[in-house]
Amino acid sequence: GQNIDQPTEMTATEGAIVQINCTYQTSGFNGLFWYQQHAGEAPTFLSYNVLDGLEEKGRFSSFLSRSKGYSYLLLKELQMKDSASYLCAVRLSPLYGGATNKLIFGTGTLLAVQP
Amino acid sequence: DTGVSQDPRHKITKRGQNVTFRCDPISEHNRLYWYRQTLGQGPEFLTYFQNEAQLEKSRLLSDRFSAERPKGSFSTLEIQRTEQGDSAMYLCASSSRQGAEANEKLFFGSGTQLSVL
Numbered sequence: 001g002q003n004i005d006q007p008t009e010m011t012a013t014e015g016a017i018v019q020i021n022c023t024y025q026t027s028g029f030n031g032l033f034w035y036q037q038h039a040g041e042a043p044t045f046l047s048y049n050v051l052d053g054l055e056e057k058g059r060f061s062s063f064l065s066r067s068k069g070y071s072y073l074l075l076k077e078l079q080m081k082d083s084a085s086y087l088c089a090v091r092l093s094p095l096y097g098g099a100t101n102k103l104i105f106g107t108g109t110l111l112a113v114q115p
Numbered sequence: 116d117t118g119v120s121q122d123p124r125h126k127i128t129k130r131g132q133n134v135t136f137r138c139d140p141i142s143e144h145n146r147l148y149w150y151r152q153t154l155g156q157g158p159e160f161l162t163y164f165q166n167e168a169q170l171e172k173s174r175l176l177s178d179r180f181s182a183e184r185p186k187g188s189f190s191t192l193e194i195q196r197t198e199q200g201d202s203a204m205y206l207c208a209s210s211s212r213q214g215a216e217a218n219e220k221l222f223f224g225s226g227t228q229l230s231v232l
Contacts, residue, residue, distance in 0.1 A: 004157075035223075041225055042119070087157050102148070105159070107157050108156070
């Protein structure tokens with residue numbers, strides 16, 4: 001089976017840094033994605049990792065350790081507009097996943113940024 | 116191009132009725148996905164098209180669900196004899212392979228929120 005775990009909710013303060021963790025146990029791995037989803041809106045792509053290490057993109061960074069089945073999303077200089085759900089998703093390799101581009105999502109982490 | 120479009124945004128229906136949703140992907144994208152999302156959960160994969168061919172269906176997709184992509188462009192998702200458990204957000208996503216497949220991104224539409232009374 002496929003299992004992706006992330007915290008249900010987090011709270012942080014405007015201007016601070018927050019780290020959202022994601023652990024996964026999947027049969028096959030072909031990349032890890034982070035999406036942001038505001039209430040009632042479409043998930044929007046934030047970042048992806050396919051190799052171990054840190055990928056930085058402005059205020060957002062994502063880290064991957066394939067041996068540990070672990071990733072995190074780091075948000076710096078938090079703004080009120082960053083209040084949203086953050087979805088961790090694993091792409092399964094074709095051998096295990098069937099459709100080559102299918103993403104398996106975690107339940108999402110609802111981040112509340114407070115003034 | 117304004118991205119992935121879904122219609123309608125909201126649908127309220129009575130149990131037992133049939134409903135149909137439409138998705139227009141980004142024009143050059145040949146891959147199209149349907150996902151379902153309930154409150155507080157992440158999207159769950161339903162089905163996948165490459166061009167007009169439906170290449171995979173999730174076990175979540177019962178016989179009451181059918182999806183088509185007749186000309187390899189827009190897609191429809193039909194639910195027959197709706198049940199209250201079908202109430203969810205139905206998301207469509209599209210993609211096109213450019214370079215390494217591992218980093219191919221899905222672009223999502225805003226979804227159709229279905230409420231079955």
